[in-house]
Amino acid sequence: MKKGAYAKQVVRRSELQISVELWYTIIISRISLPVKPHFSILLRFFRSLLALFVEVQYANIKRKGRSPALEHGAQQLLEQLQNNPVIAAVGNEEELLLALESDCRVIFLLMGNLLDIGDLTGRVHESGKLCVIHLDLIEGFSSKEIAVDAISRMTGAAGIISTRGALIKRAKQIGLAAVQRGFMLDSRSLASFEQQIAQSKPDFVEILPGLLPKVIAQLQARIEIPIIAGGFIHEKEDVIAALQAGALAVSASSPKIWSM
Structure with missing residues (x-):
């Protein structure tokens, strides 16, 4: 792995994690207050799905970085x-x-x-x-x-x-x-x-x-x-x-x- 490659991987992983939080915030903001409790389970599932996407993308980054x-x-x-x-x-x-x-x-x-x-x-x-x-x-x-x-x-x-x-x-x-x-x-x-x-x-x-x-x-x-x-x-x-x-x-x- 080239010098600095690991640091770049950490940065890219952080960026993906921020994207997950951003999407979650946007969805929450677009749901009216009275309806929020009814969608809490669905939202948690969606957040977990996005987190899984982060891990898959990070694994791809690591694999591409191999010698x-x-x-x-x-x-x-x-x-x-x-x-x-x-x-x-x-x-x-x-x-x-x-x-x-x-x-x-x-x-x-x-x-x-x-x-x-x-x-x-x-x-x-x-x-x-x-x-x-x-x-x-x-x-x-x-x-x-x-x-x-x-x-x-x-x-x-x-x-x-x-x-x-x-x-x-x-x-x-x-x-x-x-x-x-x-x-x-x-x-x-x-x-x-x-x-x-x-x-x-x-x-x-x-x-x-x-x-x-x-x-x-x-x-x-x-x-x-x-x-x-x-x-x-x-x-x-x-x-x-x-x-x-x-x-x-x-x-x-x-x-x-x-x-x-």
Whole structure:
């Protein structure tokens, strides 16, 4: 939000409240004294209706004041992955240093805690890359929805990764790219994952392991959500197989994949 935007919102809300009082006064003045008692209930209802209008208008003002970067997190991520479908998944400092120097446009941050996540994300942003945080792996955050709001305010990340549907829903509500991760162990886990994403409606899904081209193809045929293949992606052939099966992108922790 731009500097001074909050102050402008307060002023506009006050102006709306004054308008309510003005309308109420005008109506009262136009009703003759003997009739006023008979209309007291109706007038109170009308005043409440106008007050509700104030709140709706104020909510619209607040929504319009949100950062464009937060409004379009999913679109930003999609555009970057269309330019380069390889995502650097980093879990330690050494991997992060290599990822920052790589050709990858997106970094999945699988490391950090409540105290250093802001600095880690800042380093990714300084390198000109998008940062998506695996919220389930960040120490110090709860599994409740408020953690999504906290990570957004503390880091300005483009999105989050999580296995939890409630966090995915909250991420979408506040404009973050929402990546839901699922582990494909057997046909039951695939069916269960489909049910989960039908409820949470993520922007992207990440399936692990990524060396399952048949599963990727099956899932891609059933859903309209972009698929990211992750886990055990170590060779160029693994990347090609996943993309040919229908994945939008692959996430890999192997630095040699990042420079393909």
